[in-house]
Structure formats: structure tokens, C-alpha cells
Amino acid sequence: MKNSFVKYFGRICFLMVLIITMAYLMPLVYKLMTEGKTNVPFILYSPDKKGFFVIDGGKFLDENRHPIAKKKFESALPLFFYSKLLKEGTMPDSVDGMAVSPVLLNTNNFNESIYPIDVDIVEKPYYLLLNCSGVNLTNAPDFYFSATSSFNVFNIKLNQTDTLLSRKMNMAAIRKGFVFPVKAVYGNKSVKMINMDGNFFVDACNNFFQIKLISDSFSVSTFPFPDSFFRISCFFNFDMRNHELLGLALTPDNQIFVLEHGTNNFIKIPIADYRPNQDVLRFSNNVNHRTFTVIGDTVITQYVYNKSFSEIARYHYPIKRYEQTVAGKIQKYVFPFEISFSSPNRLKVSPAIAFNFASYFGLNLLLSLLYYVLRRSSSGVVKAAVFVYCTGLFGFIALLVIK
Amino acid sequence: MLKGVFYKEYIKTRRTLLWMLLVLIGATFALFLFVNHEIEVKQVSFFWFQQMVSNNLFFVWMLPVFPLMAAIFGVVQFLPETIGRRFRLSLFMPENELVISFSMLGFGLLALTLLFTLQFVVFAVLFSGIITLIWLLAAAKVFVCFWLFSFATYLLIVLIFIAQKTTYRMVLAVTALVQSSILFIKPQLNIFDCLIPYAAILVMLLFFSTSFFIHHYKTGSYEL
Numbered sequence: 001m002k003n004s005f006v007k008y009f010g011r012i013c014f015l016m017v018l019i020i021t022m023a024y025l026m027p028l029v030y031k032l033m034t035e036g037k038t039n040v041p042f043i044l045y046s047p048d049k050k051g052f053f054v055i056d057g058g059k060f061l062d063e064n065r066h067p068i069a070k071k072k073f074e075s076a077l078p079l080f081f082y083s084k085l086l087k088e089g090t091m092p093d094s095v096d097g098m099a100v101s102p103v104l105l106n107t108n109n110f111n112e113s114i115y116p117i118d119v120d121i122v123e124k125p126y127y128l129l130l131n132c133s134g135v136n137l138t139n140a141p142d143f144y145f146s147a148t149s150s151f152n153v154f155n156i157k158l159n160q161t162d163t164l165l166s167r168k169m170n171m172a173a174i175r176k177g178f179v180f181p182v183k184a185v186y187g188n189k190s191v192k193m194i195n196m197d198g199n200f201f202v203d204a205c206n207n208f209f210q211i212k213l214i215s216d217s218f219s220v221s222t223f224p225f226p227d228s229f230f231r232i233s234c235f236f237n238f239d240m241r242n243h244e245l246l247g248l249a250l251t252p253d254n255q256i257f258v259l260e261h262g263t264n265n266f267i268k269i270p271i272a273d274y275r276p277n278q279d280v281l282r283f284s285n286n287v288n289h290r291t292f293t294v295i296g297d298t299v300i301t302q303y304v305y306n307k308s309f310s311e312i313a314r315y316h317y318p319i320k321r322y323e324q325t326v327a328g329k330i331q332k333y334v335f336p337f338e339i340s341f342s343s344p345n346r347l348k349v350s351p352a353i354a355f356n357f358a359s360y361f362g363l364n365l366l367l368s369l370l371y372y373v374l375r376r377s378s379s380g381v382v383k384a385a386v387f388v389y390c391t392g393l394f395g396f397i398a399l400l401v402i403k
Numbered sequence: 404m405l406k407g408v409f410y411k412e413y414i415k416t417r418r419t420l421l422w423m424l425l426v427l428i429g430a431t432f433a434l435f436l437f438v439n440h441e442i443e444v445k446q447v448s449f450f451w452f453q454q455m456v457s458n459n460l461f462f463v464w465m466l467p468v469f470p471l472m473a474a475i476f477g478v479v480q481f482l483p484e485t486i487g488r489r490f491r492l493s494l495f496m497p498e499n500e501l502v503i504s505f506s507m508l509g510f511g512l513l514a515l516t517l518l519f520t521l522q523f524v525v526f527a528v529l530f531s532g533i534i535t536l537i538w539l540l541a542a543a544k545v546f547v548c549f550w551l552f553s554f555a556t557y558l559l560i561v562l563i564f565i566a567q568k569t570t571y572r573m574v575l576a577v578t579a580l581v582q583s584s585i586l587f588i589k590p591q592l593n594i595f596d597c598l599i600p601y602a603a604i605l606v607m608l609l610f611f612s613t614s615f616f617i618h619h620y621k622t623g624s625y626e627l
Contacts, residue, residue: 006501010614017608021578024585125537126455140452146537156451159532341585341598350597401574 011402018398019391020339023353026394027331027338034327040280043302043317045291046076047096052302052315053077063315079105079286098288110240110285112248119234119250119276127185129153132198132212132219143213145169147182147201165216172218173211179204186235186247197239197246206231210246223264226257230266234276235259240285244307248283250276256292258309267309273301297321332356336364336392364392371396404498405506411493412480412510419479420514423472427522430465435529437461442533462526462542466549470583473515473553477560480511485564491620504617508561508610512554519550548595551602552586558609565616 041056052063053073060073074081078095082105085091094100126144142157143165151173153165183202198212198219210221234250246259249266254276256269274281274294282293289312293302298321304313322328336359340352368389375381388395438461442450454461484490493507494500523546527539534542559579563572582605585598 006611006614007618010612010616010618013608014612014615017578017605017612018574020605020608021581025577025581124455125535125541128455140446140448142448144451144455154535157447159447351601401570 015387015395015398015402018401019394022394022397023335023337023339024341027335028340030327030331030335031322034325034331035322040295041300041317041319043293043300043315044077044080045289045302045304045313045315047079047286047288048092049076050313052313052317054317079109079288096288100287105287107242108285108287110238110242110283112236112238112283114236114248114276114281114283116277116280118236121184121186121234124185126154127187127199129199129213131215132196133214147185149181151182168216169211169213169218172220173201173209176209176220176222177207178209178220179207184232186237188237188239196243197237200235200237200247202232208232208235221264223259223266226266226268238283242285244285256281269303269305269309270311271303295319298324332358333362334359334393336360336390336394359392360389364389367392367396371399404496405502408493408496408503408506409510412507412514415483416476416480416514419476420518423476424518424521427468427472427518428525430468431522431525431529434462434465434526438530438533460542460545462545466545466586469519469546469549469553470556470586472518473557474560476511476515477557477564480507481561481564490565494617494620500617501614504613505610508558508613511557511561512610515554515557516550519546519553544599545595548598548602549586551599551606552583554606555582555602555609558606558613562609562613562616565613565620567616567620571616 039057041054044053044055045051046053053068053076054061054063054065060068060070062068074084075090078085078092078100082091082100082102086102092100126146128141129143129145130141142155143162144154144156145166146152146154151166151169153162153169154160155162155165178201181204183204183206186200186202188197198210201209201211203209208223208225210223212219212221231252232249233252235247236249237247238245240261243261246261246264249257249259251257254274256271256274257266258269259266269292271292271294273296275296278297280295282291282295284291284293288307290305290307290309291302292305293300298318300317300319302315302317303311304315306312323332333356335356337353337355340354341350368385371388372381372385375384384399388399391398438450441461445453450461481490484493494503496503523543526546530539556579559575559582563575563579566572566575
């Protein structure tokens with residue numbers, strides 16, 4: 001009895017292994033075979049024409065999705081194609097009544113994309129400690145720091161903790177009211193050798209700090225929150241050349257705030273449909289406007305703001321994802337669940353399971369009935385049919401292999 | 404009886420264990436020489452910048468050695484068992500068949516754990532002057548993840564030998580390939596934390612799966 005139970009348990013375990021393997025392999029192979037190359041459309045706002053322009057799959061479109069000539073497209077967007085227009089000698093002197101020069105455009109142009117993987121902050125053993133004194137670093141940095149119950153600055157060249165610099169960093173933070181342990185560390189997403197904004201921290205009391213290393217001393221700044229309930233779940237330092245904004249903050253309820261340089265104020269951006277764990281957020285800064293683009297599952301929404309964050313325009317551009325294609329719809333009905341180790345945009349790597357409940361009302365039912373008919377003479381066929389209904393195609397194949 | 408099973412397995416695999424230990428320690432020494440050469444050429448700051456920022460792990464090239472070692476150990480331990488049906492004789496020893504087979508697998512897993520631990524100790528000692536304790540602990544997570552996948556590979560190889568049907572063998576071989584491929588999605592430091600629970604569940608499922616195959620082996624339900 002004992003042995004037969006262990007054998008039964010062993011069979012279940014082996015079935016589980018096969019189902020896990022199939023739930024990973026089969027949807028992956030199916031997707032590779034049916035998924036074509038898909039480019040996310042690129043939306044641009046023209047302050048001159050007061051309209052939107054789209055690059056979709058190599059086609060140049062206006063906001064009504066009518067194709068237009070490449071030359072006309074580029075001339076409508078001088079803030080974006082300025083280097084090309086300058087070469088051709090067709091760059092206008094002013095855009096929307098504002099005088100522009102290549103230097104001004106170069107200083108003001110800034111783009112940053114925030115992907116779901118960026119929101120999922122991973123604790124690191126050490127963080128880069130860059131000198132913000134404006135010295136052009138040609139070598140790789142020597143200093144790293146760990147942020148736990150205190151700051152420990154580590155000199156990689158000497159392979160030892162720099163006690164003097166560690167003490168300076170801790171003292172500078174405590175003097176400004178920093179409470180240890182450190183809850184989170186945020187920095188610049190694209191690691192630059194010259195970082196003028198330093199690192200940002202959330203302390204034990206949920207206060208927000210900026211700590212900069214300037215020459216051999218530390219400068220600490222604090223930022224007042226809009227209200228006492230305000231919390232930061234994620235912060236992205238921009239390190240902009242024109243130093244207009246320090247960065248972008250996300251709150252636990254998915255609200256977007258920007259941190260203004262100089263005033264140190266958090267300004268709320270009224271975007272309600274952004275889901276940090278699923279959507280991509282693109283921020284773009286120009287000489288006379290700023291845009292936030294939310295790339296969702298079915299629609300891309302671009303919000304255009306002026307420099308004081310008043311909304312100028314908004315544009316929705318529907319997109320067709322793989323899930324909406326015929327192959328994607330079939331997949332939902334065929335595979336009851338899928339195990340994946342990388343997210344759809346292949347940026348995040350962690351095991352995840354996604355259920356397709358549509359298959360439970362169609363194929364799973366058919367397969368369980370078919371299994372019942374095929375194996376009606378064998379014992380325990382009802383239990384096996386229920387198992388097939390729960391696990392669908394994977395369970396059906398696994399049970400046909402293992403008698 | 405258990406001591407007897409362990410001794411039998413030890414006699415069978417002792418030379419392989421010694422060779423595997425030498426290869427693992429040799430690979431660690433080779434890695435140490437390579438890292439020292441990199442530091443001399445690139446400077447320590449640049450080497451560290453690569454490790455910290457680009458997640459370009461310096462020991463990633465030696466990680467496939469673990470599943471490979473586990474697969475070789477599985478072959479060495481269970482190939483002689485299948486020749487002349489010695490495994491069937493082992494199962495008829497005066498002890499429960501499951502106790503005997505689980506002891507054999509336990510010996511294999513224990514030997515691999517010891518082997519890998521020794522390698523990690525050598526790694527930690529050699530690199531103590533180059534990497535810090537915090538970083539060593541982060542590296543340990545990557546090693547543990549590869550160890551668990553190596554155990555899964557070992558168990559799958561064992562099951563291929565015990566399984567008495569070609570269909571089962573083919574299915575197990577495909578499973579081994581698919582599961583090993585997961586490790587090479589994106590070899591970065593921070594992804595392995597997420598894979599450890601998955602790998603642990605896989606090892607547990609495969610360990611208990613053996614009871615299903617052993618029953619058939621003893622009863623001779625399927626012919627070779």
C-alpha cells in the first residue's frame with residue numbers, strides 16, 4: 001500500500017515535470033513560429049502645426065493616419081530633425097514664435113524611457129559613487145558604496161573600506177536628519193561617468209534625500225513632500241543638461257510626479273492610465289514643450305505639456321499587439337496556461353505563470369471528453385479526465401505518454 | 404544496509420569524483436589567473452566597473468561546468484547499473500526498494516553537493532583578495548542556482564537510465580535540454596534569485612519521480 005502510494009505520487013511528480021516543461025516550451029515555440037517583427041509606433045508632436053505625426057513600421061503618417069512624404073514629415077518636426085534640416089539648410093530660425101539655435105536645441109533635447117524592468121528595483125551590493133564636481137572622468141570610478149544600516153564607501157583600487165569618506169558621508173546624512181537603515185537607493189538609469197546629480201535615497205522614515213560627492217565632501221539635500229501621505233515607490237534621476245528637472249517619481253498608487261530643480265518641488269502629472277509594471281513610459285523634453293507617452297497594450301497615448309506642465313494636447317494611437325492577431329487569439333484558446341522566464345518585452349527575467357481562461361470553456365472540455373472516450377475501459381478514467389480538463393493540452397499529451 | 408549501498412556507490416564513483424574535483428579546482432584556478440590577467444591589463448577600477456554596471460560576470464563562463472559534471476556523474480553512477488541489469492539486483496537487496504534507490508540518488512546528490520561546496524571554498528579563498536564579502540554572497544546565489552539546475556540535470560540523466568521505454572527516454576532528454584536552456588536566457592547577477600525557488604521545486608519533483616520508474620524496473624513491466 002505504502003509502495004503503491006509512493007509510485008502514484010512519483011507518477012504525479014513526473015506528470016508535473018512534463019507539464020511544466022510543456023507549458024514553457026510549447027507556447028514559446030508557437031510564438032516564435034507565428035510572431036512577426038513588430039515595431040512600436042513613434043509619435044511626435046509638432047508645435048508649429050499643432051498636431052501629431054507618427055512613424056509606424058517605416059511609414060510616415062499624420063495624425064489622421066494618412067501617409068505623408070518623408071521631407072514634409074521632417075520639415076514639420078524641426079525640433080526633432082534639426083540636425084538633418086541644418087545640413088540641408090532648411091532649418092527655420094524660430095519655432096512656434098520662439099527663436100531656436102542648434103546649441104539651444106541640443107541642450108534642451110532630452111529623452112528617457114522607463115520600462116517595467118526599471119520599476120522593479122533590484123537591491124545591489126554596491127552602488128557607484130561618482131564625483132559631481134564636474135571633473136571629466138576618463139578612468140573608471142574607484143569608489144563604490146553599500147547602503148544598509150550605514151553608508152560604507154569602498155575603494156576598489158585599494159580593496160578596502162575608505163573609513164574617512166564613509167564617516168563623512170554618514171555624518172553629512174545624519175546632520176540633515178537622515179534616519180538609517182536605508183530603504184531604497186535610486187540613481188541615473190543610464191550610467192554616465194559624469195553625473196551631476198549624485199544619488200537619491202529613501203530613509204527609514206520615508207523621507208527623500210539627495211547626496212552628492214563634490215571633490216571630497218558630501219552635499220545633502222532634502223525634498224519636501226506635497227502632503228504627509230506622499231510616498232515614493234520609484235525614482236528616476238534624469239541628469240538633464242539644462243538642469244530643469246531632477247527626475248521622475250512614481251508613487252505606490254501609480255501616480256507620476258516630476259521633481260523640479262531649484263524649487264525642489266514635486267509636481268503632479270495628471271496621467272491616470274499608466275501601469276508601471278506593464279506599460280512603457282517615455283518622457284521627452286524640448287525647447288518649448290514636454291511630452292509623456294504611455295505605451296499600453298492596445299493604445300499609445302501621448303500627453304503634451306508646456307513648460308509649466310499645463311496640458312496642450314493629447315493623442316491616442318491604437319496599436320495591434322500579438323494578443324490581438326489571429327495567432328495570438330488562437331494561442332489563448334489552445335494553451336490553458338503559460339510559464340515564462342522572460343517578460344513579453346524580453347527585459348525582465350523571472351518565472352511567471354499566465355492563465356488563459358478561454359481554453360477552459362473550449363479545448364480543455366473537448367480534450368477531457370476525448371480522453372474519457374479513448375481510455376473509458378481503464379480504471380480511474382474520471383479522475384484523469386478531470387486532470388486533463390484542468391491542465392488542458394499539456395495534461396492530455398502527458399497522460400498519453402505516461403500510461 | 405544503507406551503509407552498504409553508500410559503500411557500493413563510493414567504490415563505483417570514487418575515481419570519477421577525484422577527477423571531477425581536480426577539473427573543478429583546475430577551472431577555478433584558471434579563472435583566477437584569467438581575472439588577475441584582466442586586472443593587470445585593464446586596471447582594477449575598470450574590471451569592477453564592468454562587473455558592477457554591465458553585469459558582465461567574470462565567472463559566468465565556468466558555470467556550465469556544473470551541469471556538465473552532474474550529467475557525467477549520473478552516467479558514471481547509473482550506466483554500470485543498467486548493464487546486465489545490476490540495478491534490478493540492487494533493488495532485490497533485503498531492504499525496501501524505495502529506500503535503496505533513494506539512498507543511491509541521495510549519495511549522488513550528497514557527493515555533488517560536497518564537490519561543489521569544495522569548489523566554492525577554493526573560489527572564496529582564491530578571490531578573497533579581489534572580491535568583498537557582500538559580493539561573494541551575491542555570487543553564492545548564482546552558484547546555488549546553477550547547483551540546483553545541476554541536480555535536476557543529474558536526476559534527469561538517472562531517470563533516462565532507469566526508464567525502460569524509448570518514449571520516456573526521449574521525453575526525459577528533451578526535458579533535460581529545455582530545463583538547462585533556462586539558465587542561459589540572460590546570465591546576469593540579479594536574475595538567479597528568482598530562479599532558485601523554481602529550480603528547488605524541479606529537483607524535488609524529479610527526485611520523487613524516480614519512484615514511478617523504479618516500480619516498473621523491479622516488476623519488469625517494460626522490457627529494455
